[in-house]
Amino acid sequence: MDFQRIAAGVCASAVVALGAGSSVAAGQPVPARPVAPSTVSAAPRGDVVLRLGQEAAIQGKDLTVRYLRLVEDSRCRPGMTCVWQGEATLAFLLSEPGRGESTTAELHSGPRTGPQATSFAAGRVELVSVSEDGREATVRIS
Numbered sequence: 001m002d003f004q005r006i007a008a009g010v011c012a013s014a015v016v017a018l019g020a021g022s023s024v025a026a027g028q029p030v031p032a033r034p035v036a037p038s039t040v041s042a043a044p045r046g047d048v049v050l051r052l053g054q055e056a057a058i059q060g061k062d063l064t065v066r067y068l069r070l071v072e073d074s075r076c077r078p079g080m081t082c083v084w085q086g087e088a089t090l091a092f093l094l095s096e097p098g099r100g101e102s103t104t105a106e107l108h109s110g111p112r113t114g115p116q117a118t119s120f121a122a123g124r125v126e127l128v129s130v131s132e133d134g135r136e137a138t139v140r141i142s
Contacts, residue, residue, distance in 0.1 A: 037066055045142045047128055052135045055093075062098040063123045065141060070134035071106055078132060087113055088130045090137050096121040107139075 042048040042056040048065075050056055055066035071089040076082030087110040095102040099121075107127035108114040117126035128138040 039064070042141060044123075047138050047140050049136055049138050056139070056141070058123065058141055061121070061123055062096050063121045063141070064093075064095045064097060065125055065139060066093040066095070067137050067139075068093050068104065070130075073130075073134055075109070075130075085110065088134060089114065090127060090130065090134075092125065092139075094118070094120040094125060 037053050037055040039055045039057055041059055043059055044061060048056045050067040052067055055064050057064050068091040071091050073088045075086035075088055087108050089106050089108050092105050093102060094105055103120060105118040108116055109130050117124055124142045126140040128140050130137050
């Protein structure tokens with residue numbers, strides 16, 4: 001057998017194997033089936049930690065905020081030396097259940113690439129922090 005043919009076959013197999021998951025963001029698991037979001041109750045004018053897929057119902061307001069997904073993450077990883085701190089972009093679903101209104105918003109962990117806060121249904125939602133792995137987001141709702 002020709003060594004070059006074997007090497008080429010191994011490389012091609014590796015590329016196919018690596019490419020199979022390329023549509024999924026790095027580090028993001030693929031859910032086996034859709035899961036209904038868990039809902040937590042949150043006080044207005046306070047911070048709430050939302051896990052990926054979790055929703056907060058704001059007390060006394062017709063407003064819910066759901067952490068949909070980590071859109072992009074260019075933050076410097078722990079143990080790495082980086083020139084720029086980087087930012088994370090997260091997608092949220094903002095809903096007004098009583099009126100049947102909703103919108104999505106992308107919020108950023110830093111001011112360089114986009115908004116850190118948005119307004120919807122007489123409320124303001126601000127991204128305060130993102131966990132290192134992007135699975136939890138702290139938002140301030142006022």
